[in-house]
Amino acid sequence: MFFLIRFKGCLTNYRLQINTTQRIAQFCQRIGQPVRSKKPTSAGNAVQNFADLKHVRVVGGSGGNGCISFLQLWCNENAGPDGGDGGNGGHVIFEASSHVRDLNQMPTVIAGDSGVKGTNKDCNGKNAQHKVVKVPVGTVVKNAEGKVVCDLCKEGLMFIAARGGAGGKGNSFFVTDVEQAPKICEYGAEGENLQYTVEVKSIAHVGLIGLPNAGKSTLLRAISRARPKVAPYPFTTLKPHLGMVQYDDYEQIAVADLPGLVRDSHKNRGLGIQFLKHTERCAALLYVIDVSLPEPWRHLEILRFELAQFNESFARKPQVVVANKMDLADAEENLPELRSRIDLPVVPISAKFGTNVRKLLEKMRAIYDDNVGQSVE
Structure with missing residues (x-):
């Protein structure tokens, strides 16, 4: 009697394993069923459409100016030049993102941040942060001549639309064996100033x-x-x-x-x-x-x-x-x-x-x- 009960228990467990395996296989093979949105429909009658084409002007950030400075210590009034370099300007970058669906939030003029100018004591200016503009996946960028310069067809792809200017050198950079006290420095370079046509070519499945x-x-x-x-x-x-x-x-x-x-x-x-x-x-x-x-x-x-x-x-x-x-x-x-x-x-x-x-x-x-x-x- 004991062996009979044990046999029935094994048979029951075996059947449960078969049923569980079949259910897992059916779940893996089934197609997702549509469901209603949990958020209620808006009571207003506002019509919201999206912008799929924009003409934008993109300006890279300018580089910071170099500094002309001479170090003066209590024990050495002519310690030499100590002017630092300016920081680099920030790029303007387009990045494809699935979290953006249109170009409504893209401004018509996009300017990068400028670099910080150099200071004395050989302190270089801070580089500007790059400005990243999110665009929908499937965005195509054309230059002023109408030529396609990039196709952001995948998530995370980036395109440098305008490069920032390089920072200027301070007077300490120009020290040589002949010229020990240069009184010159560089201005920061200006960033690129370009025009593009941004077009969303893929908005839906x-x-x-x-x-x-x-x-x-x-x-x-x-x-x-x-x-x-x-x-x-x-x-x-x-x-x-x-x-x-x-x-x-x-x-x-x-x-x-x-x-x-x-x-x-x-x-x-x-x-x-x-x-x-x-x-x-x-x-x-x-x-x-x-x-x-x-x-x-x-x-x-x-x-x-x-x-x-x-x-x-x-x-x-x-x-x-x-x-x-x-x-x-x-x-x-x-x-x-x-x-x-x-x-x-x-x-x-x-x-x-x-x-x-x-x-x-x-x-x-x-x-x-x-x-x-x-x-x-």
């Missing part, structure tokens, strides 16, 4: 692309705390908006709502295609289509053609068609026809009422996990 009034802003409001303007007329979105989608494994996906495209946007019709630079490094593209309109597959053809005119590499990105406005008439009838005419996965939703939005978020997470490492090259 997923880009929402669609014709005007397709429901992109409504969808962004439904999946994030962003507050883009929503109105029943075209071109309510004049600037890109950004929203963050949170998941239960603490992963966050940035989604960008871009202004609507129209036919011949590549010819600068409508708002043009100047905002499509943000989608060049997105992990995925979501085509938001209004399936309640006649022949919605024609809208997808227009969008794909305009993207091809801007950059042919868009065709190699993961793409999903979001069949929006399923709550309206004729949407159910157009959906099967839309699926049969395109070669992309289709997720039918209603952004206004939140229908099937969770499935779309799970699809976004699966694409993000497969392509996030390849989105920035």
Whole structure:
């Protein structure tokens, strides 16, 4: 009887080990589930957009001046020159940081600190601290001629935008065997004075692309705390908006709502295609289509053609068609026809009422996990 009880206990422990192993494997293989933000949505109706392009003037700090001084002691009135050197001016450095999402906080004129001038008793001036300006990951810096001088595509990358001037030498530096009491020193050099165009080329992991009034802003409001303007007329979105989608494994996906495209946007019709630079490094593209309109597959053809005119590499990105406005008439009838005419996965939703939005978020997470490492090259 004793051996039987012991055998049953071993069998129970064995089964518990198998169940625990299976649960760990299932947890490791599962996809993070979207969760609602714990912070309440703002009661105000303020529209917050971000600055993605700025023209800045960058001035490096000037070096400190050297000092002319002669040491006088109680026992030796002519102890010799003791003028110290000036400190170096500070550089102005751009650093890519994931904690910054736009260029709103970047001033148009950025000046570095100047070095401290030298003093007597061979005391050199203090070097100025470098001024580090945080910019979003994916920022491209162009010089005055329009040439790209740096691409801050990874976290922690730095670019010296303007070098600080060197500090001037004091008169003790110029002592020679011939000249024992020089009365000369150097002024500190001026820092570089340059102009740049700072452009954010990568703002989101997923880009929402669609014709005007397709429901992109409504969808962004439904999946994030962003507050883009929503109105029943075209071109309510004049600037890109950004929203963050949170998941239960603490992963966050940035989604960008871009202004609507129209036919011949590549010819600068409508708002043009100047905002499509943000989608060049997105992990995925979501085509938001209004399936309640006649022949919605024609809208997808227009969008794909305009993207091809801007950059042919868009065709190699993961793409999903979001069949929006399923709550309206004729949407159910157009959906099967839309699926049969395109070669992309289709997720039918209603952004206004939140229908099937969770499935779309799970699809976004699966694409993000497969392509996030390849989105920035």
